[in-house]
Structure formats: structure tokens, C-alpha cells
Amino acid sequence: MHIPDGFISPQTYLPAYAVAAGLWAYAARRVKRDLDADTLPFLAAYTALSFVLMMVALPLPGGGTAHAAGIGLLAVSFGGWMGFLAISLVLAMQALLFGDGGITALPINALAMGFTGSFAALAAWKLFGRLNENVALFLAGWISIALPSVLVALVLGIQPLIAQSAQGAPLFFPFGLEITLPAIVLPHLLVGIAEGGLTVLGYRYFARLRAKLAT
Amino acid sequence: MKLARFPALAALLISASGSLAHDLQYSVDSGQAVVIRMFYLNNTPFTFEGYEIYREGEKLPYQVGRSDSQGRIAFLPDRAAEWRIKAISEDGHGLDFTIRTDAAAVLSGAEKPFYERYARIGVGVAVILGLFGFLSLYIKRKRSS
Numbered sequence: 261m262h263i264p265d266g267f268i269s270p271q272t273y274l275p276a277y278a279v280a281a282g283l284w285a286y287a288a289r290r291v292k293r294d295l296d297a298d299t300l301p302f303l304a305a306y307t308a309l310s311f312v313l314m315m316v317a318l319p320l321p322g323g324g325t326a327h328a329a330g331i332g333l334l335a336v337s338f339g340g341w342m343g344f345l346a347i348s349l350v351l352a353m354q355a356l357l358f359g360d361g362g363i364t365a366l367p368i369n370a371l372a373m374g375f376t377g378s379f380a381a382l383a384a385w386k387l388f389g390r391l392n393e394n395v396a397l398f399l400a401g402w403i404s405i406a407l408p409s410v411l412v413a414l415v416l417g418i419q420p421l422i423a424q425s426a427q428g429a430p431l432f433f434p435f436g437l438e439i440t441l442p443a444i445v446l447p448h449l450l451v452g453i454a455e456g457g458l459t460v461l462g463y464r465y466f467a468r469l470r471a472k473l474a475t
Numbered sequence: 476m477k478l479a480r481f482p483a484l485a486a487l488l489i490s491a492s493g494s495l496a497h498d499l500q501y502s503v504d505s506g507q508a509v510v511i512r513m514f515y516l517n518n519t520p521f522t523f524e525g526y527e528i529y530r531e532g533e534k535l536p537y538q539v540g541r542s543d544s545q546g547r548i549a550f551l552p553d554r555a556a557e558w559r560i561k562a563i564s565e566d567g568h569g570l571d572f573t574i575r576t577d578a579a580a581v582l583s584g585a586e587k588p589f590y591e592r593y594a595r596i597g598v599g600v601a602v603i604l605g606l607f608g609f610l611s612l613y614i615k616r617k618r619s620s
Contacts, residue, residue: 264569267563300611300614318517357598412573434563444567
């Protein structure tokens with residue numbers, strides 16, 4: 261789902277940087293207020309897990325690959341703002357150190373996966389938590405992948421409309437919404453199932469470990 | 476009579492030279508090309524996907540096409556230059572990188588990932604844990620002061 265460099269027009273990534281910078285600053289203040297020394301090792305471990313998950317490619321039917329991301333797990337375990345910052349840190353590291361995902365696309369990836377993914381996961385968890393916790397956790401994981409994939413498909417799909425040459429040729433990503441929506445969203449609906457399972461198992465383990473350490 | 480035939484012959488020749496433009500010919504040579512292989516992390520080739528190659532500073536592509544069944548692109552530089560290769564699939568995967576070659580297609584420089592795949596995982600985890608280690612020290616110091 262990471263968008264590489266060269267796919268996104270400045271008309272898109274410059275405003276996205278402005279929005280993301282504001283949200284990063286606010287999130288940093290919230291995290292500074294809420295983060296305690298007991299939570300920190302868990303957050304570090306789960307952020308590292310998220311990084312590893314994003315590096316492990318799962319083959320998709322029909323070719324290509326996708327990966328889980330641990331977005332839902334981070335969000336339900338530590339809250340939306342910590343989830344957003346943790347995913348942003350992982351994405352920034354991948355872009356700056358390893359060239360995975362673009363530097364120009366970083367705010368869009370962070371807003372889609374980190375911000376929208378984390379808060380969508382939290383909303384699903386809270387909404388369905390009263391009915392059944394496992395179902396709620398699964399849906400939190402699923403939607404943390406599915407919804408960002410829709411956003412990424414929309415952002416990519418509108419690029420031919422936003423930035424064109426004098427001859428009308430797309431300057432950046434060349435495919436429109438009619439192609440990006442099915443091509444990006446449908447595989448991620450499947451990847452969301454893996455992410456949902458991971459969220460259930462990861463959260464259960466996290467809760468057990470935390471309870472054990474507290475006693 | 477002879478004079479009358481000349482314009483008719485000239486007209487025939489002119490029209491024939493025009494039709495020659497549609498008579499496509501070919502020649503076959505073997506030569507050295509730059510071959511780029513594109514693949515996913517699990518080594519699945521990036522097959523039949525569109526790509527564009529730009530010579531440095533130019534906006535019109537030098538070459539466009541689709542990768543082959545092995546995920547490869549082959550191109551023959553016409554001069555020493557930096558070349559930008561842009562390959563994009565419909566689902567948002569793709570690459571955008573530059574290489575430098577001489578006119579004989581000999582590679583003289585390429586952007587390469589800093590770390591190889593598995594080393595990246597180790598380095599990334601170490602960097603994350605290191606950053607959180609510093610954060611932990613900061614929180615402890617803040618509490619003690």
C-alpha cells in the first residue's frame with residue numbers, strides 16, 4: 261500500500277505535508293502527556309513488530325504482494341495517537357533509510373495508514389466491543405487495512421486529473437479511479453483478514469503479558 | 476507521344492516512393508543493452524507492467540513499453556547519460572529510480588538500496604528499539620528531576 265516517490269503530484273503532497281505536520285505535532289504532545297515508562301517497552305516491541313510485518317511480503321492471487329502492518333494492533337493496544345505516531349515512525353524509517361515508500365508520499369502514507377487506519381480501528385473496536393470483543397478486534401484489524409487502501413486508491417486515482425502535461429498526458433500516476441479502486445482495494449480486503457487475525461492474537465497476548473507483569 | 480508519357484511516369488514514381496514509406500523493413504543486430512529486472516520482495520517478477528525511460532533533463536520519454544514475462548526491461552542508451560526509469564502497475568506498486576550509463580550501455584552508477592532485504596529488517600528493528608531506548612531514558616530523567 262505504500263506509495264513510492266514519483267507517483268504523487270506536489271499539488272497533493274504539499275498540502276498533505278501541512279496536514280500531517282499539524283497532526284504529528286498534536287500527536288507528539290498527546291503522547292508526551294500519556295506515555296509512561298511501563299507502556300514504553302510494549303510500544304517499542306509492537307512498533308518493531310509493525311516494521312517487520314511491513315517487510316514481509318504476502319503473495320496475492322494473480323500476482324503482486326501485500327503485507328500486514330499491525331496498525332489495528334497498535335491502535336487498540338495504545339490508542340489512536342500513539343498508533344499514528346508509531347506507524348508514522350515506521351513509514352519515515354522505511355522511506356528515509358531504505359527507500360521503501362517515498363519521501364514525497366510519506367505524509368499521504370502516514371495519513372492513510374497511520375491516522376485513518378488507527379482511528380478507524382479504534383472506532384470499530386469501540387463500536388463492536390460491546391457485542392463481542394474478538395469480533396471487534398478482528399474488525400478493528402480488518403478496517404485498519406481496508407479503509408486506508410480506499411484512501412490510497414483515491415489519492416492515486418485522482419492524480420491524472422490533478423497533474424497533466426500540455427498535451428493532457430498524466431505527469432505522475434497514470435491510472436484513474438476506475439482502475440485504482442478495484443486494483444488496490446480488493447486485494448487489501450483479503451489482507452485485512454490476516455490483519456484482523458493478527459490484531460485478535462496480538463491484543464490477547466499483550467493483555468495477558470501486561471496482566472502478568474502487573475501482578 | 477514520348478513527351479506525354481513523361482508526366483505520367485513521374486507521377487507513378489512519386490506515388491511509388493510514397494508507398495515505400497509503408498513498406499516496413501527490419502534489420503537484426505546483437506548488441507549490448509542495459510537490462511533491468513524488477514521483482515517483488517518474494518522474488519515474484521514485475522511482469523507485463525508499463526514503464527517509461529527518460530534521458531536526463533528531458534520530458535519526452537526515450538523509451539516506453541512493458542516489462543517482459545520475467546519482469547525485465549532492456550534498453551540501449553544512445554549516449555552517456557543519466558536515465559530515469561519509472562515503472563508503475565495499476566495497483567500502485569512501482570519504481571522510480573535513476574541509473575548512469577555510457578553510450579555502450581555500461582553501467583557507471585545506479586541508486587541502490589542502502590541495505591539488502593534481510594539486513595534491513597535487523598537494522599530497522601535495531602533503530603526502532605534504539606529510539607525507544609532514548610525515549611525511555613528521557614522519561615526516566617524527567618521523572619527523577
